[in-house]
Amino acid sequence: MKVIVIDDEKSKRITMCDALKKAGYDSESFESPIAAMNYFEQYGADILITDIRMTGMDGFDVLQKVKSLNQRTSVIMITAYGTIQSAVEAMKMGAYDYITKPFSSDHLVHLVNKLAMYKKLEEENLNLKRKLQERYSFHNLIGKSKVMQELYDQLDTISKTDMAVLIEGESGTGKEVVANAIHYNSNRKDKPFIKLSCAVLNESILESELFGHVKGAFTGAYKDKKGRFESANEGTLFLDDVDDIPLSFQVKLLRVLQEKEFERVGGNTPIKVNVRIICASKIDLWEKVQRNEFREDLYYRIRVIPIRLPALRERKEDIPLLIDHFIKKIGREEVKFSPDSIEVLSEMDWHGNVRQLENAVNRIVAFSGSNLIKKEMIPEDILCKKEKHLPLSFNGYDSICLEKIVEELEASAVIWALQKAGGNQSKAAKFLNIKRTTFRDKMLKYKISEKS
Ligand SMILES: Nc1ncnc2c1ncn2[C@@H]1O[C@H](COP(=O)(O)OP(=O)(O)OP(=O)(O)O)[C@@H](O)[C@H]1O
Ligand SMILES: [Mg+2]
Structure with a gap:
């Protein structure tokens, strides 16, 4: 810890400085407050001990100057009996304490030790606070809940690797923010981060978007075009809405991920790339695999590291x-x-x-x-919206999962009818214009009880 002593009385100054050095402080002493301030401006200090009455600058000037340069430097004033009142004033202005002449070196060291201990605690406290705050966010992700804190730890680890990540989460849970956070926290951060939303893209558009094409490959291909894989070379490719990739195209994507090599559409020169893949899906992709709508081999290839984002x-x-x-x-x-x-x-x-x-x-x-x-x-x-389970309009959505929306709507309607009918299923079915047995099936499907 660095301590500066300013006192124009030579012997006093040397005694103080020596005692502090002996106690383990890195101390410097000055006769002139101006010289001391020049030194402080250049090297700084944790603690500064200054006489009040001096020529050139008095203790108050020193205090003001120090505080204006660094709020965290603590100042102790040296005062004679006659100037205690001004020492008290100095404390009001931000001095830590004062010491009255004459004092022993032991007394001074004791005071500085106390202050040093306080400063250490203060520093630790500040570090803890900083750490705590860090855990409230990660890049642009905000959240202090346990799931989010665990996510930050996971993201930290993931970012250091090159492994493929599959982010699953409902719409609006932050999948794109997470993909960005992984890239910009990784070694690839200075390389491109390229995004492609696979929603509503048919097979041929997807193919040319991802792999590019050569001039004349198809009608409208007027010139050579780079695909996203090439643009993302050495960086990260974020495939959003990966659940929407048509089954027919999945095998082509799998091949590229396995071989890290492809040709532009209509071309025959193999292109090698080094790309990290991050995929996002707004539904549980495994369910699609089970329905044979998503290839299992591709699923495992893109889901080396799975991340599930919690709903809000x-x-x-x-x-x-x-x-x-x-x-x-x-x-x-x-x-x-x-x-x-x-x-x-x-x-x-x-x-x-x-x-x-x-x-x-x-x-x-x-x-x-x-x-x-x-x-x-x-x-x-x-x-x-507390009651309504559906957004009133789809403005602001990049894509929606129709199946899920319909299911949510159906479930809400069943609950509404049951409540309106006071739990009477036949009556509730009538409200929806459906058969009682169909109503019963829907209740079972959505695990809705009569008391809902
Ligand atoms: N944890 C978070 N902290 C702060 N902002 C967030 C967080 N999660 C999401 N957001 C904000 O919410 C909005 C939606 O996030 P994002 O686009 O990443 O969601 P998404 O999961 O990709 O949604 P979709 O499936 O609809 O594409 C963005 O404006 C984003 O900045
Ligand atoms: Mg998104």
Whole structure:
């Protein structure tokens, strides 16, 4: 720990400096406060001990200068009986303590030891706080829940490898943010990060997007074109909506992943690439494998490391933190949500997950016209989503899983009818215009009980 001593009385200064050195401090002493300040500006110090009455600059000037340069340097004032009052003033201005002349070297060392211990604790505390804060986020991911903290640890490890990652999670859970975080935390971070959404792309478009094509390969291929695999060379290729890749194309993708080599469409020169693959799926891909809609061999090839992103309703404790994050993201730090508004938003199920919450926060902030958002200012339709299991429109979605949407709708309708019919299945079936037996089948399918 570095200590600077300033005192114009030579013998006193040398005694202090020697005693501190003996006690293990790296200490420097100065007669002139100006010389001391020049030294401080250049090398800094943890602790500075200064006389009050000096020529050139007094102890107050020194204190002010030190604090303006580094708040964390602690200052001890040396004072004679007659100037105790000014030492007290100095403490008000931020000095740590004062020591009254005459004092023994032991006394001074004792005081500095106490201060050094305090500073060490303060430093440790700061480090812990920093660490704690780190765990509240990872790149652009926010969340302090246990699942998120575990995810950050997992992402840290994954980023150091080149293995293929499959990210599974409902829409809006942050799959793309995770893919970015892996790439930008990896050794490939200075190389390209290329994304391709495989949703709604037919086989031939997918093929030319991924592998590129040569001039004349098909009608409209006016010139040679690089594919995403080539563009991503030495970097990362993020295949979003991998669950949408047509079965017929899957074998071609598998071949490239195995051989790390391909040809452009219409070309016959083999191209070698070194690409890390990250895939994302909004449904449980294994279910597709079981339905023979996704090749099992490709599944294992892309799922070397699986990541399952939790739905927002599984980590509701992160909602307040996320609200805060989104306010900052749109540069409206001055806006605060009242505790009851946070509570009501935290209780909702957010079937559109983080994306839906982000859109809601943006809307509330934009339209409230106030810097304090109260519960009453949250629009009805945002709150209604608590009951409605479906987004009212699909704006803002890159893609949707029709099957899942239909199932969710069906399940909600069954619950609605049952509640309306007070648990009477025949009556509930009538509300939906379906047969009682069909109604019963749907209840079983969605594991809905009569008390729902
Ligand atoms: N943990 C998180 N912390 C902060 N922001 C997040 C988090 N997760 C998601 N977001 C934000 O939510 C939005 C949706 O995230 P993202 O696009 O990564 O979701 P997704 O899982 O890829 O959704 P989809 O399946 O619909 O493509 C983005 O604006 C993203 O910044
Ligand atoms: Mg996405």
